[in-house]
Amino acid sequence: MDIIKKKCKVCPIGCELTIIKNQSVPSGYTVSGNSCNRGRDFGIKEITEPSRVLTGRVLLKGGHMSRLPVKTTGVVPKDKIEECLKIFNSTEVFAPIKKGDIVIENILELGVDVVAARKA
Ligand code: SF4
Structure with a gap:
């Protein structure tokens, strides 16, 4: 299983995200550790289109x-x-x-x- 750890950089709280490859969801990844949806989107984007x-x-x-x-x-x-x-x-x-x-x-x-x- 691919597990990637990233710090969310969207806001100063800096939640520690865990991003796991998951073919059974539309985005292809499951994110945990985020306190809001922006963190989930950030985590997926960090893997798919880093910026x-x-x-x-x-x-x-x-x-x-x-x-x-x-x-x-x-x-x-x-x-x-x-x-x-x-x-x-x-x-x-x-x-x-x-x-x-x-x-x-x-x-x-x-x-x-x-x-x-x-x-x-
Ligand atoms: S997940 Fe939400 S609350 Fe946590 S750092 Fe990212 S934007 Fe901020």
Whole structure:
């Protein structure tokens, strides 16, 4: 039996998920340890289409540092991470910036924005 342990990253509670391959259910996997349905969906997606909230840095002009830490507002499929990081590296922003300001809107049309992770 395939048993996979994963920590749910959907919310700060961080439930410890156990994902078991199960051909008798439509999704092909049974998830336990989750406190809500979002955790079940996360667990299945982690196995079938892994994705991550992406963090990185963009160029910053006019601030106290040369790069601004940023993060995506949602998960990015693993096969799009490299492309997103290239966009981060070629993006330039200008201080002042508030934490949470949108730096790149709807990156690669994935339905997630890239926001400032701190003020600058
Ligand atoms: S299973 Fe639900 S409550 Fe638990 S970490 Fe995931 S989203 Fe949060």
